[in-house]
Amino acid sequence: MAKIIFHIDINAFFAEAETLRDPTLKNKPIAVCSNKRGSVITTANYIARTYGVKSAMPLTEALKLCPALVVTGVHFELYEEISAKFIALCRKYSASVEVASIDECYLDVTETIKNYRRPLDLAMEIRRDIKNNIGLDVSIGIAPNRFLAKMASDMKKPRGTTVIRQKEVESKLWPLPIERMHGIGVKSAALLKELNILTVRDLALANISTIQPVFKRNAEMMIRRANGEDDSELEIESNVKSLSQSVTLSNATADYDEISIVLEKLCKELQQRCIAEGVFAQQVTLIVKDEFFQSNTRTLKLSFPTNDHKEFFENALLLFDANFSDVSVKLLGVGCSHFIFRDIISEQMKLF
DNA sequence: TCTGGGGTCCTAGGACCC
DNA sequence: TCTGGGGTCCTAGGACCC
Numbered sequence: 001m002a003k004i005i006f007h008i009d010i011n012a013f014f015a016e017a018e019t020l021r022d023p024t025l026k027n028k029p030i031a032v033c034s035n036k037r038g039s040v041i042t043t044a045n046y047i048a049r050t051y052g053v054k055s056a057m058p059l060t061e062a063l064k065l066c067p068a069l070v071v072t073g074v075h076f077e078l079y080e081e082i083s084a085k086f087i088a089l090c091r092k093y094s095a096s097v098e099v100a101s102i103d104e105c106y107l108d109v110t111e112t113i114k115n116y117r118r119p120l121d122l123a124m125e126i127r128r129d130i131k132n133n134i135g136l137d138v139s140i141g142i143a144p145n146r147f148l149a150k151m152a153s154d155m156k157k158p159r160g161t162t163v164i165r166q167k168e169v170e171s172k173l174w175p176l177p178i179e180r181m182h183g184i185g186v187k188s189a190a191l192l193k194e195l196n197i198l199t200v201r202d203l204a205l206a207n208i209s210t211i212q213p214v215f216k217r218n219a220e221m222m223i224r225r226a227n228g229e230d231d232s233e234l235e236i237e238s239n240v241k242s243l244s245q246s247v248t249l250s251n252a253t254a255d256y257d258e259i260s261i262v263l264e265k266l267c268k269e270l271q272q273r274c275i276a277e278g279v280f281a282q283q284v285t286l287i288v289k290d291e292f293f294q295s296n297t298r299t300l301k302l303s304f305p306t307n308d309h310k311e312f313f314e315n316a317l318l319l320f321d322a323n324f325s326d327v328s329v330k331l332l333g334v335g336c337s338h339f340i341f342r343d344i345i346s347e348q349m350k351l352f
Numbered sequence: 353t354c355t356g357g358g359g360t361c362c363t364a365g366g367a368c369c370c
Numbered sequence: 371t372c373t374g375g376g377g378t379c380c381t382a383g384g385a386c387c388c
Binding site (some may be wrong): 246247 | 353355358360361
């Protein structure tokens with residue numbers, strides 16, 4: 001039997017969260033952005049977007065486009081708190097929920113839907129529930145699979161519900177320019193255009209031998225998706241795979257003391273994250289971007305799992321000394337991965 | 353304009369082994 | 371003197387997403 005998947009996405013999430021915190025921001029153009037020199041916009045609300053302000057745009061440029069722009073600062077704990085409520089509400093409507101990011105999730109509502117006349121009625125109820133209890137607008141995509149549901153929710157923003165049935169792929173999906181397809185970024189879009197593939201339709205009808213040399217194992221999946229086919233399952237269990245903390249320095253520096261201090265602070269933050277997630281890492285990664293913003297990573301396997309900031313720091317410093325001692329550093333980051341989860345560790349401890 | 357910060361997944365190439 | 375073929379694991383980097 002065909003599944004029914006909802007993709008639910010909070011519109012301009014961080015910006016709307018700021019408006020919940022401070023209702024006087026309502027009806028003003030706002031940008032979530034730290035007030036530091038050289039910072040870039042994290043999220044702009046829809047009013048600011050009408051001025052051309054958008055994510056990743058430098059604040060200085062945004063202020064030129066929209067001098068009345070209100071800069072809110074970034075309050076990540078607030079967003080996490082609201083996100084948790086959002087996910088909890090979504091779970092009321094399905095036992096099968098994939099948390100895709102802080103502001104979006106997929107629901108398998110194949111069973112739930114049997115209690116409703118139409119999928120649209122369920123969507124309307126979820127939308128009302130989220131609006132009444134959290135105060136946020138969402139867009140909802142309804143489709144027989146994950147990929148189409150994601151494409152559908154992107155079609156009407158903010159506050160839209162869009163259905164894409166399998167038989168509507170040609171009319172609703174195919175006319176879109178190729179860069180609108182989820183999973184096709186700037187690089188892939190440029191490569192596809194070189195092959196004269198400009199729309200989703202072009203990709204759907206492309207011969208696999210045309211794109212295989214460029215996209216390798218991805219080629220088949222890309223064509224299938226362009227045809228609206230996706231048999232991937234929802235990932236119900238979300239076990240975190242890696243954690244990292246990084247910071248862009250206001251000025252590039254090769255000063256070892258300065259770098260050590262920043263790195264130590266990042267390691268302490270990383271420890272907090274590991275404790276919160278209940279994980280012990282077996283690998284440490286050092287991330288360094290040089291003065292040209294060129295990214296470099298180095299990793300080190302640990303002999304035993306840890307969440308101790310001193311261990312993180314010691315190993316990150318080893319990696320730094322071995323690879324970057326003469327580099328002028330613009331961004332510094334430390335990450336960890338290859339986790340063992342706390343409950344597994346405590347199970348193992350019982351054996352002794 | 354001078355560069356967010358946090359993730360996931362994939363791939364190429366080298367090391368190592370049989 | 372010249373150099374198989376295949377598999378696995380590890381590392382670094384890249385593409386993409388929010």
